[in-house]
Amino acid sequence: MTDMTFDYIIVGAGSAGCVLANRLTASGRHRVLVLEAGGSDRRFWIQVPIGYGRTFYDRRVNWMYETEPEPGLAGRTSYWPRGKVLGGSSSINAMVYIRGQREDYDDWEALGNPGWGWTDVLPYFKKSEDNGRGGDAHRGSGGPLHIEDVAHKVHPLCEDYLRACAEAGIAFNPDFNGAAQDGAGHYQVTMRSGRRMSAASAFLHPARRRSNLRLETGALATKVLLEGNRITGVAFVQKGRRKTAHAKLEVILAAGSINSPQLLQLSGIGAGSVLQPLGIDVHLEAPGVGLNLQDHLGVDHVYRSRKRTLNNDLHPWWGKLWAGVQYLGWRGGPLSLSVNQGGGFIRTRPELERANMQLYFSPVSFLKAPPKTRPLMNPDPDAGFLVGISPCRPTSRGHLHIMSPDPTVPPRIYPNYLSTEHDVAEMIEGSRFLRRLAATPTFSILIKEELQPGLQVETDEDLADDIRQRSGTVYHPSGTCAMGPDPKRHVVDSRLRVHGMERLRVVDASIFPALTSGNTNAPVIMVAEKGADMILRDAV
């Protein structure tokens, strides 16, 4: 197999690529090749929900990117895990299912993207979804992606969290993806019966028996092949051999926010000022490639608890043993859950028209964790828990670019976190909210001590310092091949076609014109559902 011809070639079998693979092969009319740099997802720690602590630093399934030192983070770098495996980042993520706010998509449309308003995208969210509670005006049922309610099995401390939120004026919301997002509640998760439901398990594996789908793993795409401005195929490396595959209809990049812009630049589609110094011929001057990088940043406040937390359940060896028995016996217990068990969306100022802050409650703490570990199953010995905040729509914009023509060299990533006053002010408002929550009757009885940042951190200046020292990515980089009408700034048009090229689309988190208010997996899956529809319509 050194030369192959298909109708479509999809690069990347992540959240978006798996949806595309399924939808583009469904009719049987088109032959589709999927190239995935990573390997099989049939791994215990991918299937077990809490296993994302293990895959977090596992190079076998993870690209393990690192940003450049960030001035906004006091010169620290930020570690960016990204899935390199079937299912992509949906195979190593924390499984929280959040679509965002209707205004997010109305904003996308207002930025010059007709057809991307809330009423346009809602049917695609519903199409992908199999909500455990059934479908209604807001939710879908019968789709490939099962969404599970875990409220009945979360840690009892979640009740204290919800009571504290109510005392702080945050009402209970039974469904963040229903009529309104505001409020506190339990996160729904992409799981089925205690097993992770990645995009691969939902969309790719069920399609693999179709004879018109060819999946190549361990296949690193190195560039798209061009004839003039028309894309003809993809060059890739597999087991050390260079190969090419040809596409009669289209090549679709679904390699994610870091690798899709990287591939465009490696192919000579990008800013001449980036490509020429590296000796790469500029096929298309596309200055927007790699710009508009956006990410959610978060910070946690960590508390010592007077009541038992997951720390007490999971720290001792017998606790781990019991957790294993519960999981293997009936897919129950803490291993069958994400640690983000409680959540919320709040307005940090009453005059705001929509929620601007996301909350994460985890009945567990990891202050004693050695560096470069994420020991979700080996928490601190004493009872502890944490509440995190993350502003929904940061205004800081970063960029990334390749630094070598070698496709195995990671791009340089500059997130530019906290580079606007607005973003610093919002993080401080979020931290102040956490202090208010900690002072509620319920939490002031529960909390023995604020371990981080600690009560000596008092003024706005102190809090800003703490945020620069401790905040980190919430793993939602997006926007680096932004959708929009202006080829000088945007990379794809509203049908996700690369401006100035023929037969080339980008369909993944990189096309987000702006971050959505919440976690990004569900929005990426929606983008791919809609993208697949557009691709199929354009084929007739």
Ligand SMILES: Cc1cc2nc3c(=O)[nH]c(=O)nc-3n(C[C@H](O)[C@H](O)[C@H](O)COP(=O)(O)OP(=O)(O)OC[C@H]3O[C@@H](n4cnc5c(N)ncnc54)[C@H](O)[C@@H]3O)c2cc1C
């Ligand atoms: C640790 C972590 C926790 C997260 N938690 C949540 C959460 O709880 N809820 C939520 O909604 N979102 C979460 N996210 C974010 C969410 O998972 C991502 O936004 C989403 O999966 C991105 O989808 P994508 O299709 O754009 O990219 P990905 O899913 O990353 O897929 C890209 C795929 O392309 C492949 N690829 C890349 N380059 C090449 C190449 N050159 N050749 C071939 N293949 C290539 C990659 O290996 C990968 O499989 C989390 C992410 C991480 C990393």
